[in-house]
Amino acid sequence: MNKAPAFQLYAGDFLSSPDVQMMDAAEVGAYCLLLFNAWQTDLPGHLPNSEDKLRRLSRLSVEQWQVSREILLSKFPEAPDGATRYNPRLVAEVEKQRVNREKQAANGAKGGRPRKNPTESQINPPLFTENPRLLNQNPTHNPKKALHSSSSISSSIKETPPTPEGCVLSKKNEGGVETEKLPTEVSPASASHTGGAAADVATHIEFRSEPEWAAPMRLLAEQMIAYWGLAEYQQQPRMALTRFCRVLFEGGHGPVIQQQFQAYRAYKELTGERRHEWDSFIGKESAKYQNAEAGWLKTNWVEALATARTDPKYHASSQHRISGGPAASAGRATTLDRESYSGRRPAASAAAA
Numbered sequence: 001m002n003k004a005p006a007f008q009l010y011a012g013d014f015l016s017s018p019d020v021q022m023m024d025a026a027e028v029g030a031y032c033l034l035l036f037n038a039w040q041t042d043l044p045g046h047l048p049n050s051e052d053k054l055r056r057l058s059r060l061s062v063e064q065w066q067v068s069r070e071i072l073l074s075k076f077p078e079a080p081d082g083a084t085r086y087n088p089r090l091v092a093e094v095e096k097q098r099v100n101r102e103k104q105a106a107n108g109a110k111g112g113r114p115r116k117n118p119t120e121s122q123i124n125p126p127l128f129t130e131n132p133r134l135l136n137q138n139p140t141h142n143p144k145k146a147l148h149s150s151s152s153i154s155s156s157i158k159e160t161p162p163t164p165e166g167c168v169l170s171k172k173n174e175g176g177v178e179t180e181k182l183p184t185e186v187s188p189a190s191a192s193h194t195g196g197a198a199a200d201v202a203t204h205i206e207f208r209s210e211p212e213w214a215a216p217m218r219l220l221a222e223q224m225i226a227y228w229g230l231a232e233y234q235q236q237p238r239m240a241l242t243r244f245c246r247v248l249f250e251g252g253h254g255p256v257i258q259q260q261f262q263a264y265r266a267y268k269e270l271t272g273e274r275r276h277e278w279d280s281f282i283g284k285e286s287a288k289y290q291n292a293e294a295g296w297l298k299t300n301w302v303e304a305l306a307t308a309r310t311d312p313k314y315h316a317s318s319q320h321r322i323s324g325g326p327a328a329s330a331g332r333a334t335t336l337d338r339e340s341y342s343g344r345r346p347a348a349s350a351a352a353a
Contacts (some may be wrong), residue, residue: 007039007093016175018210022217022246024239027068031075038076040089045090047076066285067239071246082145217249220258227265228278237278241340244282244289251288263301270308 006160014020020028037057038047047054051073055065058072076085221242230238248257268275275293283294292298 003040003044004094005098007090007097016210018214019075021210021214023068023071024235024242026060026064026235026239027071029176030060030064030068030072033058033078034072035087035090038090043084044094046079046084046086049078049085054085063236067236067243086341119321213254216238216254216258217245220261221245223260224278230278240285241278241282243285247285247289257296260296260301263305267301267305267308270305270314 001072010096023031034047034054034057038045041047051065051069052071054076055062055069058065060068073085076087078084079086221244224241224245225238228237228241230241245257248254264281267273280293281295283289283291283297290297
């Protein structure tokens with residue numbers, strides 16, 4: 001069987017997929033590359049069941065693959081043979097194209113799509129067609145006489161020509177004009193979109209709606225990225241924080257991490273303590289971010305914030321920072337912009353010197 005050069009990509013279905021909406025730009029690009037490579041294989045829709053080969057086909061680095069592998073592999077479940085992975089939507093597209101090709105080949109073998117109401121001449125065609133050139137083999141043949149004979153025969157035989165499909169016939173009766181609408185044959189392609197009789201030709205895959213936690217999850221991920229000051233070029237940590245939020249929300253821990261992060265941020269602001277690095281705060285992905293050393297889980301930040309708010313020393317230090325005391329100018333490297341990493345002294349210190 002010849003390999004199909006292309007497949008239909010419905011933009012609305014692709015963009016409205018909850019899994020695609022949860023992907024960042026790098027993951028969407030990697031997913032598209034895997035789809036394109038799966039279509040080009042000898043078994044369309046399938047890829048080798050090797051994570052190293054899949055990573056190379058998606059053109060992700062080793063670090064990026066570790067962050068995004070779970071959501072990408074979920075779009076290519078393992079085949080029963082264990083040797084390949086397949087994309088269900090592409091496999092359905094392969095089957096749809098195969099059915100359409102077989103129907104077109106069958107119609108072509110019959111001389112095209114058959115008419116719905118064939119005429120008598122089409123059912124029982126004549127053995128020969130009267131043609132003056134073919135019949136002019138007798139030297140004594142008279143073309144004018146043959147033409148007159150042919151026209152008289154055709155006028156004596158009244159044969160109703162085949163009616164084009166979908167047109168309206170008019171019949172004159174004594175009481176007036178009666179119109180009759182002939183049915184129109186529906187092609188398989190149009191019926192597949194309108195739900196007609198041939199709708200079973202096309203395979204339709206339903207996409208589930210976006211979960212309720214998707215919007216809060218994205219908001220929390222953006223807050224964390226802004227809190228740790230991650231720029232656009234820092235794709236690896238941005239992807240890791242997004243993945244962290246997605247795993248917790250999918251596991252039903254969304255409200256917990258929301259409360260913990262808000263309390264953590266307020267606690268660090270109140271006490272002036274050194275904040276965690278972003279990776280030590282979220283923990284290890286291999287442990288589903290549930291390891292005991294993860295900063296978000298090691299301490300109950302809601303209780304810690306409530307205790308700190310009742311401690312007078314934190315109130316005093318907070319007022320001192322607001323008034324412009326030494327605590328207000330105390331900063332950390334993670335809160336500085338890129339220009340501050342040049343190795344030179346801060347502008348304020350240089351001016352004081």
